[in-house]
Amino acid sequence: MPGTSNLVELLTRNLRQSGIYIAFVFIVALFTVLTGGTLLAPNNVTNLILQYSYILILAIGMVMIIVAGHIDLSVGSVVALTGAVSAVLTIQQGLPWWVGVLAALGTGVLVGIWQGFWVAVVGIPAFIVTLAGMLIFRGLTLQVLGNVSLSPFPSEYQQIAGGFLNGLIGGQGYDAFTLLIAAIAVIGYAVSSWRTRMRKLEFDQPVESLVLFALKILAIAAVVMAFAWQLAHSRGLPIVLILLAALVLIYGAVTKRSVFGRHIYAMGGNLSAAQLSGVNTRRVNFLLFVNMGVLASIAGIVYASRSNSAQPAAGEMFELDAIAAAFIGGAAVTGGVGTVMGAIVGGLIMAVMSNGMQIMGIEQSTQSVVRGVVLVLAVAFDVYNKRRAQGSR
Template sequence: MSDLDTKPTVPAGDGTAAGGLVNPATNRFTSWLTHILSDLGKNGIFIALLLVVVFFAVITDGILLRPQNISNLIVQNGYILVLAIGMVMVIIAGHIDLSVGSVAAFVGAVSGVFAVQMQMPWWIAVILSLAIGALVGVWQGFWIAYVGIPAFIVTLAGMLIFRGLALVVLGNANIGSFPGEYRALGNGFLNDVFGDFPIDPLTLGIGVIAVIGLVVQQVRTRLGRQKYGQETEPFPWFVAKLVLITAGIGFFVYALAAYKGIPVTLIVLAVLVLVYGIVMNRSVFGRHIYAIGGNRHAAELSGIKTRKVDFFLFVNMGFLAALAGLIFTARLNLAGPKAGDGFELEAISAAFIGGAAVQGGVGTIGGAIIGGLIIGVLNNGMSIIGLGIEWQQAVKGLVLLLAVAFDVYNKRRSGGR
C-alpha cells in the first residue's frame, strides 16, 4: 500500500472527530443566551410597554395599577385601539389615512340623529351607522384604488369633507342622552351574571380559560417544532416566559374582576384582534397586503389584484372608523362637533410605535395594540402626576420620533435602504 493510500488514524478513546479543533462543540450556555437575547429583541415593544407601566406605577405610588384605573385605561382608549387595527393594515400596504378622526365624528353625529332625534331602535342605529362608515370607505377607496390618487391626498380631502359634514349634521350643537343599550358599547360591563360578588366570578373564569388556552397553545407549538426537528427555545426560558405572561394576565383579570368586571369595549377589542389576526396571518388577503407593502410592482407581476386589495382596505378602514366613532360617542353619551379631533394622529402613532415600517410591508395587529396601550399609559400616567397637556403632547411626539428612528436604524443595519 502506498503512502497516498494511508489515512490518519484517531487514537483509541479520543472522542474528538477529525476537524473537531476547527469546529468546537457549541457551548450550551452561549446558545441559550443568544436565543434569549434574540427573543427579547423580537419582543422589544412588549418590554417597552412593561417598562412604561413600571415607571408610572412607581412615580404615581401605585395609582396607575389600581383596579379602577386599569379598567379606565381600556375604556378610555378603546376607540384608539380599534382605529389602530385598521390603520396598521393600511400602513402595511404602504398607505396612510388622515380622515379617520373626521369619519368617526361624522358617524357619531349620524348615529345621534338615528338613535336620539329619529328614536330608532339602538341596534338599527348602530347597524346603519356602521354601513355609512363602510360607504365612506367605498368612496375613498374608489379614488385611491381605481382613480390612482395617492391615499394621503384623498384622505386629507376626506378629513375636511367629513369634518364639515359632521358639523352640518349636528348644526353646531350637541346631541345627547342616548339609549342605555347604546351607551353600553362605550361604558358597559359584563358582570354580576352569577350574582353580586366583591370579585366577579365570570371575569375570573374567563381569565382562567384564557390562561389555560395560552399554555396549551404554547406547549403544542413547542412539541410540534420538536417533532419536526426544528429549533426550540431553551426549556427554562420557555417556562419563565409562560410564568411571567400568566402572572400578567392574572393580575389584569383580577383587577377587572375587583372593579366592575369585563368592559364591553374589551370584548369588542378581543373579537377584533382575533378576527383581524387570523386575516393578516392566515388568509390570502392578509398575505396580499404584506406583499403589496413589500414590493407593489412585484405583487402586480405575481398576479395580485392590488387595486382590489387597496379598495377593500379602505372600506375596512371606514368600517372601523365608524365603530370607533360609536364607541367614543357611547362613552361620552354625547355626539359633539369636537369629537374625533386628533384621532388619526393617535392611531398612526400607535401603528408606528407598535413596529409598523414607514415604507410598508412590516407590522402586526398585536404590535399596533401594544403601541396604542403605550400611548394610553403615557396619557394616563402623565395626567395622574399633573403634567400639563402641552408637555404630554411633546412627550408623545418624542416617543413617536424615537420609534420611527429605531425602525430606520434597524433597516440600515440589516442592509436595507
C-alpha cells in the same frame, strides 16, 4: 458553526420582537411608581380601557393600512361622522338604538368604498385621498349635526362602551366571572402557542428552548391574570373589552393566516414583486379601505357611547394617535412590517403614558411633547434596525 449562528439569529429576532413588550412593562412600572400606585388601582385600570378603547380599535385598521404602504388621515373625521349619524337617528328621530348602530356601520362602509375607489381604482395616493376625506367627512359631520351637539343616547346605546358583565358566577368582594374569562384566554393562548411551536419544529424552523417558551407563557399568564384581578375588584368585565378582544383575535388571524393578510404584507414589502406574483393589488387596496371605514365606524360608535353625545369636534387628532400606536408597536415606515398585537401594545403604551401624566398633573403641553418624542424614538429605532440588518448582509 451553523447551530450557533441559528441560535444567535433566533435570540436577536426574539429580542427585536419582544422589545415593545419589554418597553410596555417598563413604562407601566415607571408610572406606577411615579403615581404612587394609582395607575394600577382597580378603578383606574377600568377607566384606562374605557377611555382608550376606540384608539385601540382604530390602531388595528391603521396598522394594516401602514403595512400595505399607505396612511389614513381621515379616521378621526369618520369617527365623528358615524357618531353623528347614530345620534340623529336615535336621539332626534327616536329610532331604536340598534338602528343607530347599523346606520353608523353602513356609513363606515360607504366611506371605505369612497376612499377605496380613489386609491385602488383611480390610483390617487392614499395620503391625498384621506387628507381630502378628513375635510369632507368633518364638513359632513357639521352638516348632519347642524353644528350642535346631540345627547343623551338611549341607555342601551350607552351600554356599548359603559356596560359591564359582572356577578354572573359570584365572588366575595370581586367578580369571579372576569377571572374565569381571563383564565380561559390564558389557556387558549398557551394552546395556540404550543401548536405554533410544534408546527415550526415539524418544518425544522428555529424555536426558543422549552424553558424559555414556558417562562414566556407564565409571564404572559401572570400579566393577564393580574390585569383581570384589578378589573374584578372594580366593576367587572367591560363589554367594550370583549369587543376589543374579539377584534384582536379576528384581525390577528386575518393578518397571519389568511391569503388576504399575506397579500397585504407582500404589497408593503415589494409592490412590484407582489404584482408580478399575481396579487390583485387593486382588490386588496379597496378592501383595506373598506375595512378601515368599518373599524372607524365601530370606534365612532364606542366613542359616542362613551361620551354619551355626538359632537362636531369629536375624533380630532384620533388619526395621529392611531398612527402613533402602529409605529410605536413596530410598524415600519416603508411598509411590509407590523402586527395587530404590536399596534395594540403601542396604543397601550400611549394610553399608560397619557393617563399616568394626567394623574401626576402634568400640563397638556408637556404631555404632547413627551408623546411626540416617544414617536420619533420609535421610528428611529425601526430605521436603526433596518440599517443594521442591511449592514450585516
